[in-house]
Amino acid sequence: MKLSTVLPIVSALVGGVASQGLCATGDPTPATLAFLSKLQQRERRGTVVRRQSAAANLTVPVHMHAVVSEGQDDLIPEAQLQQQFKVLAESFAPSNIHLVLAGRTRTVDAALARGPLGQDAGFQEFVRTTRAGDYGTLNVYFYTDMDPGVSGICNLPSLGGGEDPFIWNDPCHILAATMPSDGVEGVQGKTAVHEVGHWFGLLHTFHGSTCNPFGGDMVDDTPQESVATTGCPVEKDSCPEQPGLDPIHNYMDYSSDPCLTEFTPGQAFRMHDMFAWMRASS
Missing domain, CATH: 3.40.390.10 (Collagenase (Catalytic Domain))
Structure with missing residues (x-):
């Protein structure tokens, strides 16, 4: 039935399929984004209380x-x-x-x-x-x-x-x-x-398709990325005004399998x- x-x-x-290519994971809810933002702020201050280090x-x-x-x-x-x-x-x-x-x-x-x-x-x-x-x-x-x-x-x-x-x-x-x-x-x-x-x-390293340093995946040490990667373009830099090249080797990008090697x-x-x-x- x-x-x-x-x-x-x-x-x-299903709403995420077209916008996120081959990964159909949906966009985070507003509540999840708010929680991630709080975690990011606490991580920056070094005051996150964790049950597991x-x-x-x-x-x-x-x-x-x-x-x-x-x-x-x-x-x-x-x-x-x-x-x-x-x-x-x-x-x-x-x-x-x-x-x-x-x-x-x-x-x-x-x-x-x-x-x-x-x-x-x-x-x-x-x-x-x-x-x-x-x-x-x-x-x-x-x-x-x-x-x-x-x-x-x-x-x-x-x-x-x-x-x-x-x-x-x-x-x-x-x-x-x-x-x-x-x-x-x-x-x-x-x-x-x-x-x-x-x-x-x-989140995806290119979450939000933005170069805004207060957006993206809400993890501070992943370079800002506004466009998902295909293949393994070593000089890709979708946010030239922000520090670092695109994180093409990051598992949370869309690079080819041989290109994906790391979490930060x-x-x-x-x-x-x-x-x-x-x-x-x-």
């Missing part, structure tokens, strides 16, 4: 879910899931975030393999029953038949996130074609890193703070 209203994940995210390891359990259509049972094999997890773990480790693989599931269903956009109540129930852990547990779903125009979707954390119905649309949803594959040059699994960055509370110390600080404020208390 179709829902009479659009599912939360669709209404929150960014200098200490933050350990996060991860559950990975492969969703494939009938006749494609050979896609997303166990080895590829392991390879993708390795990319995630190695990408977040420099930020003192220790990801631990806690479980895996595999579902064969043509309808579910299309991913979250445009789905019905059956998809919502599928996520409810397969998602594992509390609001501090990362769940990542990979779909063989997701719209190729959307490479990934992941919600920012919410202050009410530990309560239903928020919990069901908390996972990250990723197009399987973005996973690392030995036979596909240049595809290294960085889409999942980008989306999980959203899960930890990071400020982003690491922010991920720890957001987890402590919004996820660790669940």
Whole structure:
């Protein structure tokens, strides 16, 4: 039975598809932006009260879910899931975030393999029953038949996130074609890193498409960027009046996979703070 209203994940995210290219994560709500602004101000003063220091390891359990259509049972094999997890773990480790693989599931269903956009109540129930852990547990779903125009979707954390119905649309949803594959040059699994960055509370480095130093992603050590990156243009500078070249190597930009190599110390600080404020208390 179709829902009479659009599912939360669709209404929150579909509006961001056209404006944000291959990442369909929606714009943060005014309440989220206000919270991020307060965090930024406190971080600048060095007075943020955190339950978990960014200098200490933050350990996060991860559950990975492969969703494939009938006749494609050979896609997303166990080895590829392991390879993708390795990319995630190695990408977040420099930020003192220790990801631990806690479980895996595999579902064969043509309808579910299309991913979250445009789905019905059956998809919502599928996520409810397969998602594992509390609001501090990362769940990542990979779909063989997701719209190729959307490479990934992941919600920012919410202050009410530990309560239903928020919990069901908390996972990250990723197009399987973005996973690392030995036979596909240049595809290294960085889409999942980008989306999980959203899960930890990071915005795009080009958020707001502005050169205003009081706008953007609200992290002070990411250079201002007004235009998303494609490829790996080393001299790109969309905000020449502001310090620094565009952060083309930052996981929260849209650069090609081989170009994406880092989170900044400020982003690491922010991920720890957001987890402590919004996820660790669940």
